[in-house]
Amino acid sequence: MxxxxxxxxxxxxxxxxxxxxxxxxxxxxxxxxxxxxxxxxxxxxxxxxxxxxxxxxxxxxxxxxxxxxxxxxxxxxxxxxxxxxxxxxxxxxxxxxxxxxxxxxxxxxxxxxxxxxxxxxxxxxxxxxxxxxxxxxxxxxxxxxxxxxxxxxxxxxxxxxxxxxxxxxxxxxxxxxxxxxxxxxxxxxxxxxxxxxxxxxxxxxxxxxxxxxxxxxxxxxxxxxxxxxxxxxxxxxxxxxxxxNDHSEKKDKILILNEYLDYVEYMEGNGHDLSRMLKHLFGLSRGNKNAKLFRKKVHQMMLNGNIKNSRGDLINLL
Ligand SMILES: Cc1cc2nc3c(=O)[nH]c(=O)nc-3n(C[C@H](O)[C@H](O)[C@H](O)COP(=O)(O)O)c2cc1C
CATH class of the missing domain: 3.20.20.70 (Aldolase class I)
Known part of the structure; x- marks a missing residue:
């Protein structure tokens, strides 16, 4: 199986x-x-x-x-x-x-x-x-x-x-x-x-x-x-x-982040809690040199709720 x-x-x-x-x-x-x-x-x-x-x-x-x-x-x-x-x-x-x-x-x-x-x-x-x-x-x-x-x-x-x-x-x-x-x-x-x-x-x-x-x-x-x-x-x-045995092209972290943020924006519009959705991103920066800054930025986004303006900054930290 x-x-x-x-x-x-x-x-x-x-x-x-x-x-x-x-x-x-x-x-x-x-x-x-x-x-x-x-x-x-x-x-x-x-x-x-x-x-x-x-x-x-x-x-x-x-x-x-x-x-x-x-x-x-x-x-x-x-x-x-x-x-x-x-x-x-x-x-x-x-x-x-x-x-x-x-x-x-x-x-x-x-x-x-x-x-x-x-x-x-x-x-x-x-x-x-x-x-x-x-x-x-x-x-x-x-x-x-x-x-x-x-x-x-x-x-x-x-x-x-x-x-x-x-x-x-x-x-x-x-x-x-x-x-x-x-x-x-x-x-x-x-x-x-x-x-x-x-x-x-x-x-x-x-x-x-x-x-x-x-x-x-x-x-x-x-x-x-x-x-x-x-x-x-x-x-x-x-x-x-x-x-x-699936060797199709793998997504990189930036693509995953972008796709997830699209989802978060959509779901927020449907009444889902932003913090609950964004917290799952903390681990994505694991192993990256700016991991700490990335997590800090995610945290800020949880507080200020502004995905549109912060998306570019977050991607640059990945
Ligand atoms: C925060 C947290 C919540 C958990 N909740 C459940 C649960 O709802 N149902 C369950 O069967 N096990 C639950 N577990 C146990 C995990 O499914 C798993 O059996 C356990 O963490 C051991 O696996 P790991 O060493 O890979 O983490 C939970 C574990 C953690 C860390």
Whole structure:
């Protein structure tokens, strides 16, 4: 399965529809994920707008957070009608808020419930249901725990698993610490692919560049990159040629910037918040000699809202 060779991780406050549009300008083939959307916010919170996305984003999956099979089924149907290519169930988030809602990483302790959720979701839609999980939670850190989870959930029809290759510690660590402190164990994920060869296994966690991604692809079907791709989005510029045999001319940073600013101007006219759109540009100058000045200029534009007059200056700083 080639579609998920390089994925960009779902990240709250980061991978919103604007960031995904921006990333799509850089690579035609990366697989994109929305931020997690909780079923409660859709069913009880009147927050349907969270499902909005740009047509240009495909292929794009929506990530749902929840543990009530009926609610997940209902939200899956809405997501499919919106036109998403895949629905991903979050079984990896360790935040306290999510634990209180009894979903996210704590669901790793309840593989039968996850199966029930997935079965309900699958009955309601035709698009694939995938699962993003950890290696385990708390003291459940041996391979057999993960193996058992995957065995049960895959028998409910999940064919693609994205594994953040560290445990989640539900007590005592913040979500941020939970992304750095528990050790990465890539060997568990490789073994999973070996033991469940027919499943699509996507590895995630601590992958910093495309060289590392290439090495992982010797063992698994796909790689998901989160923080590194946000901090340095232009690294994804090589994805199409390196992994998808697409050698058409690559866009340079200036073209990407211009295309994104056209989008920002258009979307601002449609009522979208300028700061939320411009903040995704910070990483574009990564590695450039004027990176700091570029970021300062973006910041000024966020404050004064004047894209037309600042566009030329910004381009000169790239
Ligand atoms: C700011 C931030 C927000 C995140 N939000 C989500 C989320 O909504 N859903 C999810 O499954 N993971 C979320 N994650 C975890 C990432 O998807 C990913 O699993 C994690 O960052 C490890 O990958 P990385 O080392 O490549 O960043 C978030 C991570 C960050 C940094």
């Amino acid at each position: 080639d579609s998920h060779k390089i994925c960009v991780a779902p990240m709250m406050q980061y991978t919103d529809m604007h960031d995904r549009f921006f990333l799509r300008l850089i690579s035609k083939n990366i697989f994109l994920y929305t931020e997690m959307i909780s079923t409660g916010s859709i069913i009880f919170g009147n927050c349907l707008h969270q499902f909005s996305f740009n047509n240009e984003e495909h292929p794009v999956a929506v990530q749902l957070g929840g543990s009530n099979p009926n609610h997940l089924g209902e939200c899956s149907k809405i997501a499919e009608d919106y036109g998403y290519d895949e629905i991903n169930l979050n079984v990896g988030c360790p935040s306290e808020r999510v634990q209180k809602g009894k979903f996210g990483a704590s669901l790793m302790l309840e593989p039968d419930l996850v199966s029930e959720c997935v079965l309900k979701m699958r009955t309601n839609v035709d698009i694939p249901i995938t699962v993003k999980c950890r290696l385990g939670v708390d003291d459940n850190d041996d391979y057999s725990f993960l193996e058992n989870f995957i065995k049960i959930v895959s028998s409910a029809g999940v064919e693609t698993f994205i594994i953040h290759a560290r445990n989640a510690l539900l007590k005592g660590l913040s979500p941020r610490q939970n992304r750095t402190i528990p050790p990465l164990k890539y060997d568990y994920v490789y073994k999973l692919k070996n033991d469940f060869n027919s499943l699509n296994i996507i590895i995630n966690g601590g992958i910093n560049n495309l060289d590392e991604a290439k090495n992982h692809l010797n063992h698994v079907d796909g790689v998901m990159i989160g923080r590194a791709s946000y901090d340095n989005p232009f690294m994804l510029n090589e994805v199409d040629s390196l992994f998808f």
